[in-house]
Amino acid sequence: MPRIELSGVHVSQDRTPILRNIDLALYPGEFVGIVGPNGAGKSTLARAILGLLTPASGRILIDGRDSRQLSRADVARKIAYLAQGQSLHWPLSVERLVALGRLPHLAPFSKLSERDRAAIEAALTAANIAHLRSRDATTLSGGEQARALLACALAVEAGAMIVDEPLAALDPAHQLDVMNLLKQRADGGMLVAAILHDLGMAARYCDRLLLLHEGELVAEGPPHAVLTPERFRTVYGIRARLEELSGTPVVVPTGRA
Numbered sequence: 613m614p615r616i617e618l619s620g621v622h623v624s625q626d627r628t629p630i631l632r633n634i635d636l637a638l639y640p641g642e643f644v645g646i647v648g649p650n651g652a653g654k655s656t657l658a659r660a661i662l663g664l665l666t667p668a669s670g671r672i673l674i675d676g677r678d679s680r681q682l683s684r685a686d687v688a689r690k691i692a693y694l695a696q697g698q699s700l701h702w703p704l705s706v707e708r709l710v711a712l713g714r715l716p717h718l719a720p721f722s723k724l725s726e727r728d729r730a731a732i733e734a735a736l737t738a739a740n741i742a743h744l745r746s747r748d749a750t751t752l753s754g755g756e757q758a759r760a761l762l763a764c765a766l767a768v769e770a771g772a773m774i775v776d777e778p779l780a781a782l783d784p785a786h787q788l789d790v791m792n793l794l795k796q797r798a799d800g801g802m803l804v805a806a807i808l809h810d811l812g813m814a815a816r817y818c819d820r821l822l823l824l825h826e827g828e829l830v831a832e833g834p835p836h837a838v839l840t841p842e843r844f845r846t847v848y849g850i851r852a853r854l855e856e857l858s859g860t861p862v863v864v865p866t867g868r869a
């Protein structure tokens with residue numbers, strides 16, 4: 613199972629610094645929430661780890677190997693990725709869409725093996741979309757599409773998964789299903805990192821939070837240690853508290869700071 617380590621990572625886009633001096637480590641078996649306000653650099657961090665953009669400086673190690681020595685396919689087999697807000701335009705069946713998750717494992721023009729088919733079936737079931745398998749994916753509702761794309765990431769059967777806003781477009785029941793699923797995968801030994809805006813969900817499910825603000829990692833640790841009233845004020849610009857309601861963490865915002 614992969615371990616991901618970043619040291620001194622700086623990322624710039626069009627000469628604008630986006631991430632500054634990021635040092636962090638992500639371990640197998642943990643469910644990490646990556647949180648922070650809009651524009652903090654969360655998606656950029658995910659894309660840098662996945663090798664989709666090149667840091668200006670610093671090092672990213674995946675399983676102890678410098679990510680620059682790994683091919684895109686190597687990284688894609690090790691780390692499944694659910695990108696933020698993807699929309700579907702090709703008239704593929706849901707089953708064929710989910711099968712795309714197996715691409716990193718396939719030689720060009722090769723057919724799906726039994727193992728590939730089993731992974732696709734397991735992903736369809738886990739994401740609760742097996743009943744939609746024959747539907748044209750472009751006709752799915754927003755929430756169904758989100759689950760189909762999650763299934764695509766699950767079908768990779770990678771040792772690590774980075775999911776960018778997996779709860780967007782989902783109703784409350786499916787939000788709980790997805791968080792339970794991600795937690796289950798982490799409990800099973802997978803490294804799961806989720807970019808989340810729902811801080812209550814993040815506090816409830818994640819073992820550890822990484823808080824980004826203006827391109828810097830400003831706090832990391834257990835949710836209660838990270839989500840303090842002071843950080844709600846200075847990072848999110850709100851007055852809020854993390855409380856417990858019948859044993860479940862909830863964020864209570866009372867206004868702008």
Ligand SMILES: Nc1ncnc2c1ncn2[C@@H]1O[C@H](COP(=O)(O)OP(=O)(O)OP(=O)(O)O)[C@@H](O)[C@H]1O
Nearest residue numbers: 625626628630648649650651652653654655656657
């Ligand atoms: N190609 C680019 N050129 C210039 N600025 C960019 C580029 N890509 C990203 N940025 C900027 O970098 C910052 C971080 O973007 P990023 O998408 O990583 O934020 P985020 O934390 O994921 O935000 P959100 O919660 O809104 O999705 C933003 O201010 C964004 O406008």
